[in-house]
Amino acid sequence: QPDRVERVSRAAWGLCMWVRAMETYDRVAKVVEPKKESLREAEAEYDAVMAKLNQKRQELQKVVNELDGLNAKLTALKKEQDDLTCQVDLCQ
Numbered sequence: 001q002p003d004r005v006e007r008v009s010r011a012a013w014g015l016c017m018w019v020r021a022m023e024t025y026d027r028v029a030k031v032v033e034p035k036k037e038s039l040r041e042a043e044a045e046y047d048a049v050m051a052k053l054n055q056k057r058q059e060l061q062k063v064v065n066e067l068d069g070l071n072a073k074l075t076a077l078k079k080e081q082d083d084l085t086c087q088v089d090l091c092q
Contacts, residue, residue, distance in 0.1 A: 006013035 005016045
């Protein structure tokens with residue numbers, strides 16, 4: 001009852017309010033701490049998964065680059081085949 005204490009002593013009222021605030025903080029901290037721990041675990045798992053994802057993205061980029069090179073080579077070979085077919089047709 002801080003109001004009653006304040007009428008008697010301002011210093012005691014301040015001490016009473018501090019104690020009540022500490023009690024409230026303790027109650028809240030007991031609820032929040034497990035949630036903070038869960039968050040730390042989830043963030044650690046997220047970081048591990050993101051590291052794997054980035055590694056897979058790098059591997060995918062290598063494959064895409066290789067595929068692009070093969071497609072370019074295929075296009076050049078098809079053009080060469082068309083040119084040779086045209087030359088054969090001219091010779092006949």
